[in-house]
Amino acid sequence: MKNNMKALALGLLLTTGFYACDKKGNTETATAEQPAATAAVNVPAFNADSAYQFVARQVAFGPRVPNTPAHRACGDYLVAKLKGYGANVLEQPFTAQAYTGTTLNLRNIMAQFNPKATNRILLAAHWDTRHMADKDSVNADKPADGANDGASGVAVLLEIARQLQANPLQGNVGVDLLLFDGEDYGQDAPESWGLGSQYWSKNLLPSGYQAQYGILLDMVGAKGARFAREETSRVYAGDVVEKIWKTANQIGYSDYFPFQDSPGITDDHTFVIQNANIRMADIIAYDPSSPDGFFGPYHHRHSDNMDIIDRNTLKAVGQTVLHVVMTEK
Template sequence: MTFRTFRLPLAALAGLLVLTGCPDKKATETADTTAPAKLPKAPVFNADSAYAFTAKQVSFGPRVPNSKAHIATGNWLVAKLKSYGLKVMEQPFEAMTFDGTNIHARNIIAQYQPQAARRVAIFGHWDTRPFADDDPDPKKKNKSMDGASDGASAVAVALEMARQLSLQPDSLAPNVGVDFIFFDAEDWGHDDTTQADLKDQLAGSGTDSWCLGSQYWAKNLLPAGYKAEYGVLLDMVGAKGGNFTREGTSRTNARGPLDKIWNTAAQLGYSNFFRFQDTDPITDDHVYTNQAGIPTIDIYDHPPVGAKYFPAYHHATTDNMAIIDRNTMKAVGQTMLQTLYME
């Protein structure tokens, strides 16, 4: 998935200073004690299928913009989404990265039940970071990586959701349309900690070096004038022992959807993954989808203890298929399908 250090654009940061400053070492855990309603029947999420989708993406090689593996992966995603009968759109764009590289990228949008007035967005990013700058082995810091959890697992969960929805007859479809929006060029950003010796050529330009695809989409909505009741950003949702907390920007901008999803996960027995723990904001694609008017939460793997905001595999060569766990993807995918069927 992802990237990032705990950093927000200045305008957003100013509004969050009253809420945070440094990671909250007194993270709270409070569950909703309201009596749960009976859950409606939802499709069964197939974790084996999601695992296979993750492995397929990794098999192309690192999905770094401008590479053959990146092009091949994007083409495969478009074909796979079309095979499910979804309305698929591509949004090509060009951008410059923090190190001055000019890249060719594309966002991929697929709509299930495009005619539905009520809509929910499932976001993710499909690219990989071009360097493992947070790898504990200094010799590997300039190596590319698989991005098995960071990117591929989120896309895989979304693909399996799309596959399951496509199998449902009209009489068993959810009451909302679903848009699967995969952003490109999310992970080629400047890390102030691991890349302090490198200049961020985008600094002061008004463009964040992270989340280039979501920034472009937010300014050029596709479909035009796009609206959704809420959005869910999936990011790093495939590693063994996945731990998902209630991130600050999610709580501020989309508390209703966040509570609904966390309480649904609890009813399904997944509270060991979806923790009732409040943590500080991070910069991720949801910052820009929220700015575009779509209340969005971020589901990402956050270490349960300690000061670190990301797991040990984050931006490291260890982010490979060896860490991918079907149980984590099942918890996320089943929770999301169930949530859609509660609308």
């Protein structure tokens, strides 16, 4: 997902058309952990071992580059797995033209839990991998495994799906898991990225879809990952950001979710906010010490493989998001 230019620019393509400053994130001292206000709610334990295996299973297909057998096979696996967890699964096949001029055969996948509920929460990730490891000094024209950039977010959502089957949502709250395709087949121009989220947000599935808010997961599985409050998310979904970061700190994951701000980026949440008018926060790893100043040293490199995936990181993100979902009223 995204190149260096995207880390520096807000690239929202919204009516304001402004860009984030190239600045260091502001930090605040995290308050002492307090008992969660929603402690009485029975939130199930997110199984990090299960999520780790979901990452490995996707990687085993090979790079999930659009128009390849690995991509098609992984998509079929995801649909079958989500149906197996009792979700109402919707597929959205479409074609899009990449920046290279190549026509890509793509597919967005949505899995709905408690579909009759009107208070809906949208959780999303992208399931494709980039077509080249263009930041690598070796074999830059070949794709990487995409264990973190793509598979980790999907794996967290698959484990959440498994938990939602075992612990059905109550009342008028429903959750939709949306897997975007074609997120990582871009170059330079912001609109060349996020092809799946652009298509879905302009062609809503189901028709007229609405959600109270959304959470995007991107690169959420690497060892030592830290998640800062990304600027686009703060500006357009500040209350959602606050909910996520407060929850993480309340349940013991302050090391992973410090009260730190990061510059804005173009990601799938950008187009959901812009076109679907759904407030969406992006949980994405931020490493200002990395070569590009935002993403980790494995970003768009062949080092993005199972060696960097950490169960503790998956647990921190998955348990936080599961807690937010299960305590929603």
